[in-house]
Amino acid sequence: MSTTELPTALRPRLLGRVVVNIVVGIGVLYTLLPVLWLLLAATKDRDALARSDVLSPGGFSFFSNLADLFREDAGLYGRWYVNSLLYAVLGAAVSALVSVACGYAFDKYRFRHKEKLFGLVLAAVMVPQTVLALPLYLMASGTGLVNTFWAVFIPVLFNPFGVYLGRIFSQGYVPDEVLSAARIDGAGEVAMYARVALPMLVPGLVTVFLFQLTAIWNNFFLPMVMLSDQKLYPVSLGLYTWNSSARVDPDYFPVVITGSLLAVLPLIVAFVLLQRFWRSGLTAGAVK
Amino acid sequence: MTTTAPPGPAPRTITAVPTTSRATTRRREHTACAVLMAPFFLLLVVVFLIPVCTAVWLSFFGADQPGLGFGPERTVFVGWRSYAVVFTDPTFLAGLGTILGYCLLYIPLLVVGALALALLLDSGAVRLRSWAQLGLFLPHAVPGIIAAIIWLYLYTPGLSPVVELLARADLTIDFLGARAVLPSIVNIALWSNLGYNMVIFYAALRAVPREIIEASVVDGAGPVRTALRVKTPLIRSSIVVVVLFTLIWALQLFTEPMLLSLSSPMISSRFSPAMYIYDAAFTRNNYGLAAAASVILLLCTIALSYGVTRWSNRAGSRGEA
Numbered sequence: 106m107s108t109t110e111l112p113t114a115l116r117p118r119l120l121g122r123v124v125v126n127i128v129v130g131i132g133v134l135y136t137l138l139p140v141l142w143l144l145l146a147a148t149k150d151r152d153a154l155a156r157s158d159v160l161s162p163g164g165f166s167f168f169s170n171l172a173d174l175f176r177e178d179a180g181l182y183g184r185w186y187v188n189s190l191l192y193a194v195l196g197a198a199v200s201a202l203v204s205v206a207c208g209y210a211f212d213k214y215r216f217r218h219k220e221k222l223f224g225l226v227l228a229a230v231m232v233p234q235t236v237l238a239l240p241l242y243l244m245a246s247g248t249g250l251v252n253t254f255w256a257v258f259i260p261v262l263f264n265p266f267g268v269y270l271g272r273i274f275s276q277g278y279v280p281d282e283v284l285s286a287a288r289i290d291g292a293g294e295v296a297m298y299a300r301v302a303l304p305m306l307v308p309g310l311v312t313v314f315l316f317q318l319t320a321i322w323n324n325f326f327l328p329m330v331m332l333s334d335q336k337l338y339p340v341s342l343g344l345y346t347w348n349s350s351a352r353v354d355p356d357y358f359p360v361v362i363t364g365s366l367l368a369v370l371p372l373i374v375a376f377v378l379l380q381r382f383w384r385s386g387l388t389a390g391a392v393k
Numbered sequence: 394m395t396t397t398a399p400p401g402p403a404p405r406t407i408t409a410v411p412t413t414s415r416a417t418t419r420r421r422e423h424t425a426c427a428v429l430m431a432p433f434f435l436l437l438v439v440v441f442l443i444p445v446c447t448a449v450w451l452s453f454f455g456a457d458q459p460g461l462g463f464g465p466e467r468t469v470f471v472g473w474r475s476y477a478v479v480f481t482d483p484t485f486l487a488g489l490g491t492i493l494g495y496c497l498l499y500i501p502l503l504v505v506g507a508l509a510l511a512l513l514l515d516s517g518a519v520r521l522r523s524w525a526q527l528g529l530f531l532p533h534a535v536p537g538i539i540a541a542i543i544w545l546y547l548y549t550p551g552l553s554p555v556v557e558l559l560a561r562a563d564l565t566i567d568f569l570g571a572r573a574v575l576p577s578i579v580n581i582a583l584w585s586n587l588g589y590n591m592v593i594f595y596a597a598l599r600a601v602p603r604e605i606i607e608a609s610v611v612d613g614a615g616p617v618r619t620a621l622r623v624k625t626p627l628i629r630s631s632i633v634v635v636v637l638f639t640l641i642w643a644l645q646l647f648t649e650p651m652l653l654s655l656s657s658p659m660i661s662s663r664f665s666p667a668m669y670i671y672d673a674a675f676t677r678n679n680y681g682l683a684a685a686a687s688v689i690l691l692l693c694t695i696a697l698s699y700g701v702t703r704w705s706n707r708a709g710s711r712g713e714a
Contacts, residue, residue: 368539
């Protein structure tokens with residue numbers, strides 16, 4: 106390439122660079138601005154909200170909003186928050202352990218009809234939650250579990266996609282030689298899983314945990330079907346109810362907005378703290 | 394083992410030892426395998442297989458009130474009646490139509506948008522790449538119901554700075570009106586999932602061997618051509634996975650319209666098939682009808698998943714040939 110050609114070759118490239126950055130910038134603004142609006146709106150009192158000027162400095166009342174939020178309906182929001190944390194953190198932890206153990210067994214052991222059984226697991230990934238809701242509700246009311254903690258907690262433990270991920274992670278992270286070595290040392294099979302394989306599977310475990318944490322924190326349909334006692338509600342369902350009240354009573358708007366902001370925080374914290382795990386997990390789940 | 398066996402009566406016991414121990418090892422392995430799989434498969438049976446079978450069973454039964462509706466209610470076999478009712482119900486068919494429109498608008502926007510952003514990020518021309526990625530991914534951490542609440546407020550005149558700004562420019566768009574309501578719902582879903590799928594595509598693009606990209610550059614392909622003709626076909630399997638999962642999720646559309654229905658007269662309580670099921674089961678208490686609609690939704694999901702997989706396999710083999 107001669108030097109006289111360089112400027113003409115560079116000019117479109119520079120233009121391209123600018124265009125690329127503008128397009129990505131617009132994308133980022135599209136995803137960020139609504140969250141920013143939520144953040145600003147949570148600091149405003151009801152009058153400032155109604156004037157729809159969240160940008161002007163007047164009417165700052167984040168702390169009184171926060172106090173209102175936890176005072177509303179005798180501190181119901183705090184209960185919802187604890188419920189959500191229990192459903193999501195505990196549920197996702199148990200679910201990840203159960204799913205990854207099963208995925209590991211699918212990878213490391215041979216038995217009859219293995220691939221057919223795995224096909225059943227994959228089919229379960231495809232089945233919509235809405236299809237299962239009514240029969241689950243009838244089963245729960247048959248066993249007296251409807252409108253209890255367990256009615257929401259047990260169904261969310263089931264995570265077939267976690268089994269699929271567990272199998273992939275087991276292939277990638279647990280070499281067969283390590284297991285043979287442990288067997289020669291006389292380790293029992295289950296103890297070997299707990300002491301040798303599980304530590305190697307931690308990144309996979311965290312990924313499955315995060316996937317399920319997000320899913321349970323998002324869960325709305327199942328609690329709506331199962332629960333009638335407001336004290337058992339997760340945050341999602343609680344905010345839905347308050348938002349319905351806000352149609353009649355505008356006093357609810359600031360608490361719904363502040364409550365929404367707080368409900369976003371745990372997942373952001375989880376994603377930031379565990380990001381080096383989920384990045385690899387996302388790749389394993391999607392690329393294969 | 395056998396080579397070290399001494400002559401005499403001993404070989405019998407010595408060869409017997411490995412076989413029994415191999416048998417016990419296999420038995421122990423099977424036990425361990427069963428122990429590790431049992432919790433998951435217990436859940437699979439209780440919260441998946443039994444409910445699916447119950448749904449199918451329920452769809453063939455209905456409540457019948459003998460004696461002109463004054464007698465006690467009892468459950469009777471009604472055959473395909475519930476299915477006939479669902480399929481001739483204009484509200485259910487309208488719900489299917491809504492979902493079709495939703496998918497036709499949402500899936501292309503999502504896939505093209507996420508792919509375009511991923512390709513741009515991968516082009517290396519973007520500044521602050523990891524910050525851009527983080528910003529785009531952020532909505533994934535916002536639960537669906539809260540995304541719906543945020544956007545509902547951004548659509549509501551009197552609360553929304555967006556409506557305010559448009560009004561200043563003499564534009565009035567009723568985001569919850571008859572013509573805009575479906576695009577408004579698509580926008581919520583798009584906002585929630587754009588960054589997440591972008592990350593999936595971006596991860597797949599990073600896994601593309603650099604030599605292939607360099608080869609295409611040497612062949613004289615510009616950056617746009619490389620992106621569209623070389624990189625995109627190479628991450629085809631990721632695109633198929635994203636389309637498949639988006640489709641399955643789209644068929645379950647519930648949260649966003651449910652929340653918006655309180656504020657928009659255009660969203661009835663049977664707006665989508667999932668809302669139809671909820672309405673049939675828990676408002677009208679017609680379990681047979683709800684079960685039949687559930688089974689139909691399930692069959693649609695299976696058929697579409699199968700269709701997408703088949704289509705991608707055929708397109709793939711044609712592409713390689």
